[in-house]
Amino acid sequence: MTTAGIGKEEIARQLFESDADAGANQGKTALMRAARWGHAETARALIESGTDLNARDEKGYTALMWAAEKGHAETARVLIEAGADLNARNKFGATALRRAALMGKAETARVLIEEGADVNSGPNLGDTTATLAAWNEHAETGWPLIECGYTALMRAALEGRTETAHALIAAAARVNARNENGATALKLAARKGQTEMTLTLIRAGADVNARDNDGATALMWAACGGHVETAHALIEAGADLNAGNNIGATALMWVACEGQAETARTLIEAGADVNAANNIGTTALTLADRNSHLEIARALVEAGAK
Secondary structure, three states: HHHHHHHHHHHHHHHHHHHOOOOOOOOOHHHHHHHHHHHHHHHHHHHOOOOOOOOOOOOOHHHHHHHHHHHHHHHHHHHHHOOOOOOOOOOOOHHHHHHHHOOOOOOHHHHHHHHHOOOOOOOOOOOOHHEEEEHHHHHHHHOOOOOOOOOOOHHHHOOOOOHHHHHHHHOOOOOOOOOOOOOOOHHHHHHHHOHHHHHHHHHHOOOOOOOHHHHHHHHEEEEEEEHHHHHHHHHHHHOOOOOOOOOOOOOOHHHHHHHHHHHHHHHHOOOOOOEOOOOOEEEEEHHHHEEEEOOHHHHHHHOOOO
């Protein structure tokens, strides 16, 4: 049953009045289908007929979450003005704002922010067993992993949604908030090589030397991934070249192990200590030799590694 999804208001009314809202389309009601396709007038007609604004489908999505994820700002506003729950969460702990942020729907994100959505909330996983069961139920369909405390800004950072990040930052999103793994938005952007996003977060006051639960910094993750431009941005912003993680490994050791030659040269030229050792005395040169990364080994020796 998909008639509400094609925007026919009278048929939408009939769908609700004939109890066609229940049971079809993975639990999606007529209102959810109208919201997903951006049919604002259909949504309005269904609301006037008395449909449940905050009903949920099998994944815990509400109509507002569908409008947010698909970027239908007008439909989202119709739902909000009718009383839709701005901060409702799906089975994975995500709100409408976090779905808009993840998908880069900046205009819809602004509508949600203007109407009072919590820009700093992370998922409240509640019953962990139930949440994991929800993930397992949808694992084969590629449904996103439990969000582990991601805020909307973290989601935007991860996907490089710079315009959405600007809107969130302007609404006082906490730039240095951490998820359950201790990662900040900056670390997530750096790990994916999102240079523009990295610069946006730095300008907004992101801590370039923040460490996650393993002691890793944004520079380590950018370097390890071979993201030279992102690493440059972090270095220029004052990232500690010689910071070590919980086992004493520096960014240079990470790239020596992974074979990222260009990033290794970047770190060396910026002044990284080529003779630094981790907690068990292993240096970047040892790691490069051990993993047969000869180009990096040569660059280290030329820079004075022993």
